[in-house]
Amino acid sequence: MDCRIDLNKKHCNCTYEPCSRKHKCCECLHYHRQNDELPACFFSKEQERTYNRSISYFVEMKKYHS
Numbered sequence: 150m151d152c153r154i155d156l157n158k159k160h161c162n163c164t165y166e167p168c169s170r171k172h173k174c175c176e177c178l179h180y181h182r183q184n185d186e187l188p189a190c191f192f193s194k195e196q197e198r199t200y201n202r203s204i205s206y207f208v209e210m211k212k213y214h215s
C-alpha cells in the first residue's frame with residue numbers, strides 16, 4: 150500500500166510546529182495514544198490551538214458543544 154501522506158494533508162488541522170509526525174497519521178495516532186491523547190483532527194479549529202490533546206479535554210468539549 151502506498152503512503153497516503155498527500156491525502157492526509159487535506160484532512161490535517163494541526164498547527165503545532167515543528168512536528169516530525171505531521172501528516173503521518175499512523176505515527177501521530179500512536180504518539181498521542183501513548184500519552185492518553187487524541188490527534189489534532191479530533192478537535193475544532195479553536196480547540197486545536199490550545200494544544201491540549203487530552204482525552205479528558207475532548208470529552209469536556211463534547212459535553213459543552215454537542
Ligand code: SF4
Nearest residue numbers: 163165168171177189
Ligand atoms: S496532532 Fe500531534 S503528532 Fe499529530 S501532527 Fe499535530 S503535533 Fe504532531
